[in-house]
Amino acid sequence: QSALTQPASVSGSPGQSITISCTGTSSDVGGYNYVSWYQHHPGKAPKLMIYDVNIRPSGVSNRFSGSKSGNTASLTISGLQAEDEADYYCSSYTSRNTLVFGTGTKVTVL
Amino acid sequence: QVQLVESGGGLVKPGGSLRLSCAASEFTFSDYYMSWIRQAPGTGLEWVSYITTSGSYTNYADSVRGRFTISRDNAKNSLYLQMNSLRAEDTAVYYCARTLVRGVIPDYWGQGTLVTVSS
Numbered sequence: 001q002s003a004l005t006q007p008a009s010v011s012g013s014p015g016q017s018i019t020i021s022c023t024g025t026s027s028d029v030g031g032y033n034y035v036s037w038y039q040h041h042p043g044k045a046p047k048l049m050i051y052d053v054n055i056r057p058s059g060v061s062n063r064f065s066g067s068k069s070g071n072t073a074s075l076t077i078s079g080l081q082a083e084d085e086a087d088y089y090c091s092s093y094t095s096r097n098t099l100v101f102g103t104g105t106k107v108t109v110l
Numbered sequence: 111q112v113q114l115v116e117s118g119g120g121l122v123k124p125g126g127s128l129r130l131s132c133a134a135s136e137f138t139f140s141d142y143y144m145s146w147i148r149q150a151p152g153t154g155l156e157w158v159s160y161i162t163t164s165g166s167y168t169n170y171a172d173s174v175r176g177r178f179t180i181s182r183d184n185a186k187n188s189l190y191l192q193m194n195s196l197r198a199e200d201t202a203v204y205y206c207a208r209t210l211v212r213g214v215i216p217d218y219w220g221q222g223t224l225v226t227v228s229s
Contacts, residue, residue, distance in 0.1 A: 001172065003154065034213030038155070045114075045205070045219040046155070052213065089155050093213045097169055099145070104154035 004029065004090055004102035011108040017078040020105045022090030023071060028100055030071035034093035037066055037075045040104075041086045049088075050075060077107070085109045112137050112218040116206050119223030126196050130223060132189040132206030137218075140164075140184040143209035145216050146191050148202035148225075156202075159191065160209055174200075196227045 005023040012018040022029065022037075029035055037050040048057055050066035053073060063078045073092075077084055090102035118130040132144070145160040159170045159180040168180050179192040189206050203224050207216035 003156075032213070034215060036213075036215050040155075045221050046216075047219075048215070048217045051210075051215050051217070057217065087154075091155075091157070091215075093215075097214075098171065099157040099160065099214050099216075101147075101155040101157060 001028075001094060001096065001098060001100050004092060004100055006088075006090060006102040006105045008103070009106045009108065011110055012077075012080045013110045014080055014082065016080050017076060018080060018107065020075045020077075020088055020090075020107070022073040022075070022092075022102045024073075024092055024100070025071055027095040028092040029068065029073050029090075031095060032093045033068070035066065035068055035073040036091045037064075038089045038091065039084075039086045040089060046089070080109055082109050112208060114206050114208065114218060114220035116204065116220045116223035119204065119225045121226045121228065122196055123229050124197060124227055126227070127192070127194045128196065128225060130191040130193065130204055130206075130225070132191075132220060134187045134189065134206075134208070137208065139182075139187040143211055143214060144180075144182060144189045145207045145209045145214070146180060146189075147205045147207055147216060147219070148200075149205070149222075150199070150202040158204070160214055161189070163211070193225070196225075198227050201225060201227045 146158040203222040
């Protein structure tokens with residue numbers, strides 16, 4: 001199972017919006033609405049930010065939103081803040097009853 | 111607040127074995143799937159394995175199938191990962207994660223335990 005494809009890095013200034021893409025296939029992202037997004041600060045536990053493509057868990061800021069079109073999912077962070085600087089990973093359920101993660105995107109707040 | 115605490119990591123020689131444990135608390139352990147996910151140095155997250163609520167079904171990444179075994183003890187609120195025939199490429203921080211039944215979605219993660227495979 002190949003990793004989902006994400007851009008290696010995305011950057012933006014405070015207050016701006018950024019979007020991270022996550023491209024898979026019809027056997028994972030395109031086939032199921034079970035796409036999730038995680039925020040990972042190095043040395044800490046990854047945190048679930050979005051699940052089921054566009055659902056925010058309780059306590060997650062509404063500045064984070066998710067969407068999907070075909071085999072590509074996206075995470076948008078609006079009103080970028082310094083604390084958003086972290087690594088972000090998408091994941092998807094697959095047709096083999098497994099889970100696959102994206103390659104990861106480093107978000108830098110300029 | 112969901113608590114997941116991994117233990118059992120350490121330094122092991124290639125070909126050796128190691129058993130990781132994950133102690134869960136503050137939620138009904140038997141109601142959730144559980145997963146192991148790892149992150150090798152300088153790389154991204156890699157799903158390793160998951161187990162259903164009763165332990166009757168398990169699945170593994172191709173990279174560990176046949177070498178790793180996931181198990182759970184619902185009476186002890188504990189998850190395990192038996193790792194055999196370890197290779198240098200198994201070196202990683204291993205995270206245990208509570209996993210939603212729908213979509214096999216890891217929603218809460220532990221802090222991880224480091225496994226180093228080196229001679």
